[in-house]
Amino acid sequence: MEEKKRIFSGIQPSGALTIGNYLGAIQNWVKLQEDYQSIFCVVDMHALTVRQVPAELRRRTYETLAIYIASGIDPEKCTLFVQSHVPCHAELAWILNCYTMFGELSRMTQFKDKSAKHADNVNAGLFTYPSLMAADILLYQADLVPVGIDQKQHIELTRDVAERFNGIYGQTFTIPEGFIPENSKKIMSLSDPTKKMSKSDENPNGFVALLDDRDTIIRKLKRATTDSGSEVVFAEGKDGINNLINIYSCFSGKTIKEIEREFEGKGYGFFKAAVAETVADSLAPVHAEFDRLMADKPYLESVMKNGASQAFGMARKTLSKVYRKVGFTQI
Ligand code: TRP
Numbered sequence: 001m002e003e004k005k006r007i008f009s010g011i012q013p014s015g016a017l018t019i020g021n022y023l024g025a026i027q028n029w030v031k032l033q034e035d036y037q038s039i040f041c042v043v044d045m046h047a048l049t050v051r052q053v054p055a056e057l058r059r060r061t062y063e064t065l066a067i068y069i070a071s072g073i074d075p076e077k078c079t080l081f082v083q084s085h086v087p088c089h090a091e092l093a094w095i096l097n098c099y100t101m102f103g104e105l106s107r108m109t110q111f112k113d114k115s116a117k118h119a120d121n122v123n124a125g126l127f128t129y130p131s132l133m134a135a136d137i138l139l140y141q142a143d144l145v146p147v148g149i150d151q152k153q154h155i156e157l158t159r160d161v162a163e164r165f166n167g168i169y170g171q172t173f174t175i176p177e178g179f180i181p182e183n184s185k186k187i188m189s190l191s192d193p194t195k196k197m198s199k200s201d202e203n204p205n206g207f208v209a210l211l212d213d214r215d216t217i218i219r220k221l222k223r224a225t226t227d228s229g230s231e232v233v234f235a236e237g238k239d240g241i242n243n244l245i246n247i248y249s250c251f252s253g254k255t256i257k258e259i260e261r262e263f264e265g266k267g268y269g270f271f272k273a274a275v276a277e278t279v280a281d282s283l284a285p286v287h288a289e290f291d292r293l294m295a296d297k298p299y300l301e302s303v304m305k306n307g308a309s310q311a312f313g314m315a316r317k318t319l320s321k322v323y324r325k326v327g328f329t330q331i
Contacts, residue, residue, distance in 0.1 A: 007032055007179065008142035010041035010083065013060035014050060016209035017067055019279065020187035020197035023250045024148055028181055030072040032146060038078040039140050039311065040068060045083045045090065046133070049126040050118055062300055063290075067210060069303070070289035079314075081307030083136065088315035092135035093128070095322055099168075100131050100161050108153055134158040137176050139315040144179040149186070150196070152178055169325040173318070185246040190224040193239035211290065214280045221247075221276035232263035232271045241268065248275045251282045 009029060011021065032038060042064045047057060061082055068080060083089050105111065105127055115122040125132075133154050137145055145155055155178035162173040189195045189206040197207045208220050226240035234245050234256050245259055248271075254262070263271045293300060324330065 004035065004037045005143040006039065006140060006174075007036040007144045007146060008039045008041070008137050008140050008176075009146050010043040010046075010136060011064060012043050012047045013057060013064040014047040014052065015060075015199035016207075016211060017064070018187070018197050018199050018207040018209055019247065019283075020207065021199070022067075022071065022210050023185070023187055023247075025146070026068065026071045026073070027250075028146055029068075033073060033077050036144070039142070039314075040073060040078055040080050041083050041136060041311075042068075042081070043083045043133075043136065046129060049123065049129050050114070051121055062294065062297065063211070065300055065303065066290050066293040067286075069293055070286050075303045075307065079307050079310045080303055081311045082304055085304060085308035086311045086315055088139055088312065088319045089132065089135050092139055092315075092319055092322060093132040095326065096131045096134050096138070096161055096165075097128055099165055100128075100134075100157070104157060104160070105130060108157070110150070110154070130154045130157050131161070134161050138162055138173045139318045140311075141174040141314075141318060142176045143174060145176050146179040146181070149180055152180065165322075172321060172325060185250060187247060187250075188239060188243040190220060190243070193225060193243045208279065210283065211287065213287075214284070217280045217283065218276040221279060222272050224272060226268050226272075230267050232266065232268070233260055241271075244272065244275050248278060251275075251278050 009025070011017070011025065017026075029038065029040060042061055044057065044061050047060075065080065065082070069075060073080065108130055111127060111129065114126055118126070134157065137155075137158050145151075145158075147155065155176065159175050159177075162175050166172050166175075187197045189197050189201060189203075190208070191201075191203050191206040195206075199207060199209070201207050205220055205223060208217050212220070221244070224240060224244060226244070227238050229238065229241070232241065232245070234242050245256055248254070248259055249256060252259075263274070320330075
């Protein structure tokens, strides 16, 4: 049997996950786990590049793992783990830092954005963030990295650094490819539909958090910004209504054409209420499973432990190869 290709991806436990993360990343992973050898990580070390409240970081790490599982990621099929539990990430990141140029890191748009946003805390970790991300991916010899379009530049850098290293020392790392699903719909902010929905939006009405309660979900979607028209039609320039059509399509499985037909002559208000109910109904079972998992910390910890030991087994192989190649002594 041909070996399955390997995928790696991760999410930071640094804020409430939104329905954008759910539809764009997690739902996609749920499908991929069937066909790929899948490794999914809660990247808590990356979260530290922005100041965190320790107790909240800890809680969110459990929550992120519980969300993965509640959404259908199966710890029996995938390796699910927390980044800081596998020390190889920090170790390889250091090495890769020595093969990544200051100029390359300076060009990263995420660095530029985040340093503008956190001007009082432009720390070295924020700058070298992509080296840690490259380490995450390269340690596991991942073939594909399912990410959003905003991470494309980091994947390109990972490839460049891996190629550079392979060029100097011979084949060491698999050169990964970004895997940005074609049909993935970008979910936009509900308050400003020209911007991506973001968990770090200061306006909480801009996003629906995956864990928002039913009433909040319904209120936020009913209040979503739309243009002054009234027809539920997907069209250029109608960012607000297009976004709601996309959200409805993702949760209901209906196509845009079917949705336009369903709401013909019904008006925005009626449509928004339907979107709100559908999203709330779809998330209800995820919430129930999430609550059950969060009440069972020993189970979540057993998943973390198992995942960490599987991940460590794979990561350590790559790391010792790298240590040997760069000329570290082995005892
Ligand atoms: N940087 C990614 C993000 O902000 C998260 C991440 C960290 C990641 N390490 C990764 C994604 C490795 C994919 C692979 O979304």
